[in-house]
Amino acid sequence: MKISRELKTGIVSISVIALFIWGYNFMKGLNLFDGQIKTYFTEYSNVQGLNTASVVTINGVDVGKVVDITFNKDPNKRGHLIVEFSIENEFEFSKNSIAKIYSASLMGGKSLAIIPSYDGETAEPGDYLKGEIESDIFSSVTEKLNPLQAKVENVIVSADSLMTGLNNTLDVEAREHIKLSIERLSTTILNFEKLTLSLDDMIQKNGDQLESTLTNAEVMTNNLAKLSDTLVNANFGTTIKNLESSIASLDVILTNLESGDGSMGKLLTDDEMYINLTNASKELEELLREVKLHPKRFVNFSVFGKKDKGYVPEEDEPIEK
Structure with missing residues (x-):
């Protein structure tokens, strides 16, 4: 059977169109050969760089992709973004589950994680899940630095107001006095530095004497300790x-x-x-x-054995009767 050129051209054209449609949907995260795809929705005020074909995970496992991101047409939610994502797995979760945007890598790529909840009614395709955004390192640092920046700005403004008030309060004479006081303080600091250098030089020159003095003090302390022990033990x-x-x-x-x-x-x-x-x-x-x-x-005796003739009173001595 001979196929005409027109038929060949039609078959090639249809194949190219089908391939284009399949490729386009595949780039969007849809695989036409997988049959019916379950899609869910969530809403954010800022998607933090999430785009179509971003990976959708449950407990770290890839289960789908982001299909589409559109603006909410509701006037009360102007500027909000509706994210449609697909789930190719038969995994079931409730409507209380959370769809959280998180950083998949340090390079800034974003992915969508489903934080499953099993309490409540089971989620059906087309349902809306609550959307949250996980802060990355830079966002956390920025969030912590913003209050600090505000405080620093307030301190700077207060310091500026204080200096302005101080300038308005102090007259020229008072400013001169403050300047003179600062100069004297500087001179005092210089003198103290010179004194410190002199003291250091004196210590270096008399190092041996100081060491000898400290040694003698140590010996005296030891002697006092021994004396104390002796007194205690006495x-x-x-x-x-x-x-x-x-x-x-x-x-x-x-x-x-x-x-x-x-x-x-x-x-x-x-x-x-x-x-x-x-x-x-x-x-x-x-x-x-x-x-x-x-x-x-009172004494009457003879050396040669002769008897004493008796006591003879002296001339000036009265004779007792």
């Missing part, structure tokens, strides 16, 4: 008890003396005994003087 209890006993004995002696007990007590308290001792002392003194002046009265 038997002070016995010494104190002996001292208390001696003091008690001395107190008894003094009490006896004060009360007149014993010879010493009587001597201190008995006036008659004192007088007798005084008289006896005087008589003893007279006796010694008499012995010294007239020893022959």
Whole structure:
């Protein structure tokens, strides 16, 4: 059977058109050979770079693609975007599931993840899911820096207002005084720096002496520690008890003396005994003087055994009768 040129041209044209339609839908994420495709919808105010043919995942598994992104025609939601995505898997989830846009890579590619929920009514093709956007690193940093930026701006404005008020409050003389104070402060800091350098130089020059002084101080500290240990270990209890006993004995002696007990007590308290001792002392003194002046009265002996003829009184001595 011979096929005419016109038929060949028609078959080629139809094939090209079919291939074009299939390729166009495939680029949109639709595969015409998969049969009926389940599509769902979600809505965002900003899709963060999500586009058609972006991957749709459930628990990290690719289950579909983004089919279409259109603007909402509702006047009350002007500017909002409706995202249509397909699910090629028979996986079931409820209408309470969330469609979240997230960063698939650090290069900025966006994907759509279905956070499944199993509570409630099962989602059917054509239903709307709640849309959320997961903050990436840069978005998180921007969100945290925005309040800080606002605070910094407020601080700058407050500082500017303060400086303006300060300039309006201080007159020329006050400004000169402040300037002079700052200059003096600078001079003080320079002098302190010079003093520090001088002190450092002195320490370097007298390092040996300082080291010797510290060594002597350490030795003295060790000696004091040893002395302290010796004092701690000494038997002070016995010494104190002996001292208390001696003091008690001395107190008894003094009490006896004060009360007149014993010879010493009587001597201190008995006036008659004192007088007798005084008289006896005087008589003893007279006796010694008499012995010294007239020893022959009291000593009478002969060296050669002859008897003494008797005592002969001296011329100036009176003769006792």
